[in-house]
Amino acid sequence: MQVTFASAVLAAALVAVFTFLVLAVGNLRESSSKARHAQEVIALANSAETLVIDLETGLRGFLLTHRPALLKPYEDASRVYPDRLDRLEELVADEPPQTRLVDRIRDETNSYVRDYGALLIAFVRRNPQVGPAIIETERGDRKIDRVRQWFDTFIRTEGQLAAERNRSAGANATRATALAATGAGLALVLVLLFAVYIARRIVDPIRQTAQAAGRLTGGDLASRVDVAGQGEVRELGEAFNQMAASLQRTQGNLEEQNRRLRESEHAKTELVNTVSHELRTPLSSILGFAEVLLRRSQLRDDERRYLELIRNESTRLATLLNDLLDVQRIEQGQIDLVLQQLDLNDLVETQAALYSAQSERHSVRATVPDEPTSVYADPGRLAQVIGNLLSNAIKYSPEGGPVLVEVEPQDGAARVSVTDRGLGIRPEHQARIFTKFFRADVPRLGIGGTGLGLALARQIIAAHGGRIGFTSEVGQGSTFWLEIPGVRSEDGAPSATGAAPGEEADAGDGSERRTVRRGATASARRSPEADAGDIGDSA
Amino acid sequence: MNEFEPQPPSTAPAREPSQPVSPRRQPTVLVVEDEPALRELVIVSLGEDYTFYEATDGDEALALLRAHQPDLLVLDLMLPRRSGLDVLEELLRTDAPTATIVLTAQPDYAERAEELGAERVIAKPFLPDELAAVARELLEKRR
Numbered sequence: 001m002q003v004t005f006a007s008a009v010l011a012a013a014l015v016a017v018f019t020f021l022v023l024a025v026g027n028l029r030e031s032s033s034k035a036r037h038a039q040e041v042i043a044l045a046n047s048a049e050t051l052v053i054d055l056e057t058g059l060r061g062f063l064l065t066h067r068p069a070l071l072k073p074y075e076d077a078s079r080v081y082p083d084r085l086d087r088l089e090e091l092v093a094d095e096p097p098q099t100r101l102v103d104r105i106r107d108e109t110n111s112y113v114r115d116y117g118a119l120l121i122a123f124v125r126r127n128p129q130v131g132p133a134i135i136e137t138e139r140g141d142r143k144i145d146r147v148r149q150w151f152d153t154f155i156r157t158e159g160q161l162a163a164e165r166n167r168s169a170g171a172n173a174t175r176a177t178a179l180a181a182t183g184a185g186l187a188l189v190l191v192l193l194f195a196v197y198i199a200r201r202i203v204d205p206i207r208q209t210a211q212a213a214g215r216l217t218g219g220d221l222a223s224r225v226d227v228a229g230q231g232e233v234r235e236l237g238e239a240f241n242q243m244a245a246s247l248q249r250t251q252g253n254l255e256e257q258n259r260r261l262r263e264s265e266h267a268k269t270e271l272v273n274t275v276s277h278e279l280r281t282p283l284s285s286i287l288g289f290a291e292v293l294l295r296r297s298q299l300r301d302d303e304r305r306y307l308e309l310i311r312n313e314s315t316r317l318a319t320l321l322n323d324l325l326d327v328q329r330i331e332q333g334q335i336d337l338v339l340q341q342l343d344l345n346d347l348v349e350t351q352a353a354l355y356s357a358q359s360e361r362h363s364v365r366a367t368v369p370d371e372p373t374s375v376y377a378d379p380g381r382l383a384q385v386i387g388n389l390l391s392n393a394i395k396y397s398p399e400g401g402p403v404l405v406e407v408e409p410q411d412g413a414a415r416v417s418v419t420d421r422g423l424g425i426r427p428e429h430q431a432r433i434f435t436k437f438f439r440a441d442v443p444r445l446g447i448g449g450t451g452l453g454l455a456l457a458r459q460i461i462a463a464h465g466g467r468i469g470f471t472s473e474v475g476q477g478s479t480f481w482l483e484i485p486g487v488r489s490e491d492g493a494p495s496a497t498g499a500a501p502g503e504e505a506d507a508g509d510g511s512e513r514r515t516v517r518r519g520a521t522a523s524a525r526r527s528p529e530a531d532a533g534d535i536g537d538s539a
Numbered sequence: 540m541n542e543f544e545p546q547p548p549s550t551a552p553a554r555e556p557s558q559p560v561s562p563r564r565q566p567t568v569l570v571v572e573d574e575p576a577l578r579e580l581v582i583v584s585l586g587e588d589y590t591f592y593e594a595t596d597g598d599e600a601l602a603l604l605r606a607h608q609p610d611l612l613v614l615d616l617m618l619p620r621r622s623g624l625d626v627l628e629e630l631l632r633t634d635a636p637t638a639t640i641v642l643t644a645q646p647d648y649a650e651r652a653e654e655l656g657a658e659r660v661i662a663k664p665f666l667p668d669e670l671a672a673v674a675r676e677l678l679e680k681r682r
Contacts, residue, residue, distance in 0.1 A: 281663065288667055
């Protein structure tokens with residue numbers, strides 16, 4: 001708004017200057033034309049005076065010579081002079097003193113002609129013999145003299161007027177030039193002032209704001225602009241400062257949030273560590289001393305049995321604790337896998353033998369190919385998963401029976417399946433088999449367990465880049481299967497293609513550590529739904 | 540990571556009958572553990588063939604190490620004042636010939652403990668027979 005005002009002022013000033021200029025130039029022209037006019041008047045006056053002189057000359061000549069030819073100038077002049085005087089009067093119509101002079105000249109000249117010249121001429125014509133000396137010319141002469149004086153005055157006056165006007169014209173010209181120069185200078189100054197004004201009030205604040213924005217981008221969130229001036233420029237400054245302040249606050253909030261998140265993560269880790277320590281310590285005593293007592297030979301049967309119960313239950317508690325912490329730590333992204341090429345056949349047979357010893361009512365049999373089955377996996381964790389599947393197979397066929405574990409090499413991978421002829425899993429429970437703590441209605445049946453084994457298994461297998469699933473039918477039993485990639489791929493994820501199961505990969509290239517990240521958990525979460533879709537496939 | 544799972548029924552041999560006292564002195568063991576019950580458990584687990592020193596925190600542990608230079612150190616990591624890892628570090632620096640078994644409830648520190656010179660890391664809860672067997676093994680190697 002201020003800019004509009006300043007622009008209006010500048011425009012008005014420029015208009016005024018040019019108006020003055022135009023007026024000055026107009027003045028100049030007027031003066032010039034008036035000067036010319038004066039010249040014209042003088043010229044006309046001179047010619048009118050000449051006519052009067054002609055009158056006198058003609059008359060005098062005639063009076064002297066009585067010859068009519070000498071009267072011609074008189075006659076000519078007397079015909080012409082009225083118009084000429086009229087014209088002269090017209091020309092000086094704007095100068096009353098001059099018009100009055102012309103009137104007097106006219107009157108006197110009329111009188112000369114009418115009252116004097118005409119009479120004399122008539123007299124001479126009637127009395128041709130009268131000598132010239134007799135005729136008295138004084139009256140006529142006086143008239144002419146007066147008229148000539150008046151002409152002098154007239155012409156002198158007009159001359160003065162002309163000089164006056166010339167001078168005035170000159171002065172006007174000078175003034176016009178001065179005014180033009182001043183006007184130009186003033187216009188220049190005004191434009192410069194305007195430019196300075198714009199620069200200071202508008203360009204500078206804008207540049208300041210741009211620089212402040214640059215600093216803001218560079219990371220200085222404290223960057224602000226001096227707010228000055230009024231109107232839109234002020235608005236710009238204030239808006240910028242508000243924006244910067246808002247950014248600063250937001251960043252502060254985010255940093256605060258970040259800090260709190262990190263603290264919270266840290267706290268969780270601390271908690272896990274503390275729990276781990278605090279629970280395991282008393283458990284150590286319970287389990288340890290039970291074992292110590294069991295070493296002694298002089299124990300009664302019931303004492304031995306009770307001590308074994310204590311030992312078994314505390315072992316179970318320890319297992320639960322381990323599983324729980326495992327699951328927690330995997331979810332926190334804290335478990336490392338130590339991946340290497342290994343022979344799945346060996347691992348499966350070892351686990352089968354181990355679990356075979358656990359139950360007399362079950363027969364655990366492993367079927368493996370003749371050729372070694374090479375997979376890329378963490379041996380401890382894979383053993384944990386297979387062991388868990390075997391343990392489940394035994395637990396969930398409480399009547400006993402066969403447990404079959406089979407290794408099938410596949411293209412770029414290997415498949416391990418564990419089959420039992422046990423209780424099976426009800427359809428409405430199957431979707432949740434892999435979720436933490438889910439144990440269906442098994443507690444009712446008196447079967448122990450934490451409900452964590454499969455959740456853990458799923459996360460571990462997912463971290464290997466593999467898959468896990470099952471098929472099951474109530475009353476018929478279940479088959480749990482898992483697939484492990486055969487080799488490591490270039491980008492670190494186990495690939496689906498690679499060494500055929502029979503190939504021995506370089507064991508010497510070292511193992512790969514991989515941390516079980518949240519991503520693994522996320523992808524593992526998808527697999528129950530995908531795996532639930534496997535129901536219906538032939539086992 | 541197999542150590543951190545309770546093993547299926549142990550197939551380790553039963554503890555050997557005590558040997559007649561030999562002219563050689565008994566091996567010395569420093570047990571560093573702030574929980575009294577666990578200290579007692581360790582001592583009971585290892586048996587009568589050793590001479591035991593006990594410490595309840597890291598500073599005491601270092602003092603006893605310096606004073607007696609035991610043959611075997613059984614060390615818990617979570618200790619008041621100075622941590623078990625610090626003790627290991629100090630021990631490493633002095634280059635003493637003490638064999639070290641670390642007992643810990645926190646598997647996270649196992650790797651670090653081994654880096655600092657612990658020969659074995661056993662997870663809590665532990666089987667007394669296992670501890671005894673490992674101790675015997677390490678001390679045999681020393682001889």
